[in-house]
Amino acid sequence: MTAASAPPMIRVAGVDKFFGPLHVLKNVQLEVPKGQVVVVLGPSGSGKSTLCRTINRLEPIDSGVIEVDGQPLPAEGKELARLRADVGMVFQSFNLFAHKTIVENVMLAPVKVRKTPAADARKTAMELLERVGIANQADKFPAQLSGGQQQRAAIARALAMKPKVMLFDEPTSALDPEMVQEVLDVMTGLAKDGMTMLVVTHEMGFARKAADRVIFMSDGEVVEDSTPEEFFSAPKSNRAKDFLGKILTH
Amino acid sequence: MNVLTKNFSFFLDAFGQTLQLFAISAVLSLVLGTLLAALRVSPVPVFRGIGTAYVTILRNTPLTLVFVFFVFAYPLLEILKIDEYTAAVVALSLYTAAFVCEVVRSGINTVPVGQAEASRALGLTFTQMLGNVVLPQALRSVVPPMTSTMIALLKNTTVASGFAVFQAGNIREQLSDQGDNVLLGLLWVALGFVILVMPLTYVQQVFEKRWSVAR
Numbered sequence: 130m131t132a133a134s135a136p137p138m139i140r141v142a143g144v145d146k147f148f149g150p151l152h153v154l155k156n157v158q159l160e161v162p163k164g165q166v167v168v169v170l171g172p173s174g175s176g177k178s179t180l181c182r183t184i185n186r187l188e189p190i191d192s193g194v195i196e197v198d199g200q201p202l203p204a205e206g207k208e209l210a211r212l213r214a215d216v217g218m219v220f221q222s223f224n225l226f227a228h229k230t231i232v233e234n235v236m237l238a239p240v241k242v243r244k245t246p247a248a249d250a251r252k253t254a255m256e257l258l259e260r261v262g263i264a265n266q267a268d269k270f271p272a273q274l275s276g277g278q279q280q281r282a283a284i285a286r287a288l289a290m291k292p293k294v295m296l297f298d299e300p301t302s303a304l305d306p307e308m309v310q311e312v313l314d315v316m317t318g319l320a321k322d323g324m325t326m327l328v329v330t331h332e333m334g335f336a337r338k339a340a341d342r343v344i345f346m347s348d349g350e351v352v353e354d355s356t357p358e359e360f361f362s363a364p365k366s367n368r369a370k371d372f373l374g375k376i377l378t379h
Numbered sequence: 380m381n382v383l384t385k386n387f388s389f390f391l392d393a394f395g396q397t398l399q400l401f402a403i404s405a406v407l408s409l410v411l412g413t414l415l416a417a418l419r420v421s422p423v424p425v426f427r428g429i430g431t432a433y434v435t436i437l438r439n440t441p442l443t444l445v446f447v448f449f450v451f452a453y454p455l456l457e458i459l460k461i462d463e464y465t466a467a468v469v470a471l472s473l474y475t476a477a478f479v480c481e482v483v484r485s486g487i488n489t490v491p492v493g494q495a496e497a498s499r500a501l502g503l504t505f506t507q508m509l510g511n512v513v514l515p516q517a518l519r520s521v522v523p524p525m526t527s528t529m530i531a532l533l534k535n536t537t538v539a540s541g542f543a544v545f546q547a548g549n550i551r552e553q554l555s556d557q558g559d560n561v562l563l564g565l566l567w568v569a570l571g572f573v574i575l576v577m578p579l580t581y582v583q584q585v586f587e588k589r590w591s592v593a594r
Contacts, residue, residue, distance in 0.1 A: 187496055205422055207504060214502025224497035228516050238501035241511060283497075290501060 136199030138163045138294045138325045139184055144193030146179060153179050154190070155349040161294070161327055166320045168336040168357075169329045171346035172372055177329045178221075180346070181298045184327065185216045198293055214242050217287030217295040221302050223279040225271035225286070232258065232267040235286045243290065250289070257285040261315050277308030281315055288319075295319065297328040333376065337361060345369045382559050383567045389553060394571050396546040400467060400536045401575075405529055407472035412479025417509055419484050430480065437477035442538050445470045450542045467539040475532045482524045486517030519590040526583040530576050547571060 139161040146154040153176045161167050169177045182188040186202050195202050203209045235254035239245040258264040261281040301309045313335050320339040343360040345353035347368045364370050418430035449466040490513050498508035537548030554564040
């Protein structure tokens, strides 16, 4: 366990968010200590993706506090860009830069944001692509890769910034079933290496295997916050029981 | 044919002036128009307001009036003296920039929002995102309308005839003064413009082909 004095990597306190009249996040409380892997589960429309996106302020919040590594999120601008550089994010739809090759995708932010010399950035990029198993695709364009390969490239791109924490917003939801595992394997590897991770997903297997904690959200509220064993074997709330009943019967 | 061969060097001179006027105004309007488009998609409301106001004013004003302003009204303000040629370049550039801005902005809107989100999530600033991710992709889809805008600019240079700036639009007067067949002369002028536009169409095809590969 980390020392009690160290701030949590992510602290979300009393966060509310509205989309028009829709109350998508209701007084959300969440702390993710350094090195922990937290999986957020919940039915669609429960606000889990929105929560994930508020942490690097892709979605601004209406009230409450969000801190990353003890620092409250600044307003839009240079300071926020600096903070985002330390927070890796992986999207459901990959969002690789369509006009750049895979290795260029991975190099872009280190070169532009960190001012790493291009040669060094390329070397690091190739190492990362090696690690996620697609070094042989480095000079192709994103559209030439399979979904699973694209998502692994997107993970490599996020890792190239040496982030303190990684956010995953349904990273396998847009993938064909046979490609889900290759992405989950990369994520499990990251978790083993001690990366702090917040993962919004529908992959129960990943939650069981790699998560230190499971957060269950429903209707914009955090309903349960427990260990995977506890959550899957003995959920406390009816909403969680209902949710698990729907997915685990198959 | 006689009209053309007899005045060939004059035709050449006039179209040369047209090309020069076009080239300078094209470069200036492309640069200014792209900057204006950046203002119009900026997260800062004041910048967006400036961009919108510019486009509203310049795009909705007849080009002749823009010329009138810079040739006749602007000198009365006694800020910085400019000759008629410079005034023509300024009028054409400012006017065309409004159209370029809208073409670029429509291109920016074709780039999926996820591209901008991924850039922001990586810590790129707004200008870095625009310059490295969004604009390079936006420019691919704007080649055809941008070519149309540039063709319009090329033809709009003839408006300068009314403001003592010599170019192909003045050929008619000269022929008329010499008692040549004006109608025939104008047909040659029209053909001249068709020939000038052809390379632009070719450039459009080249860019469309080159940029369609990486999609």
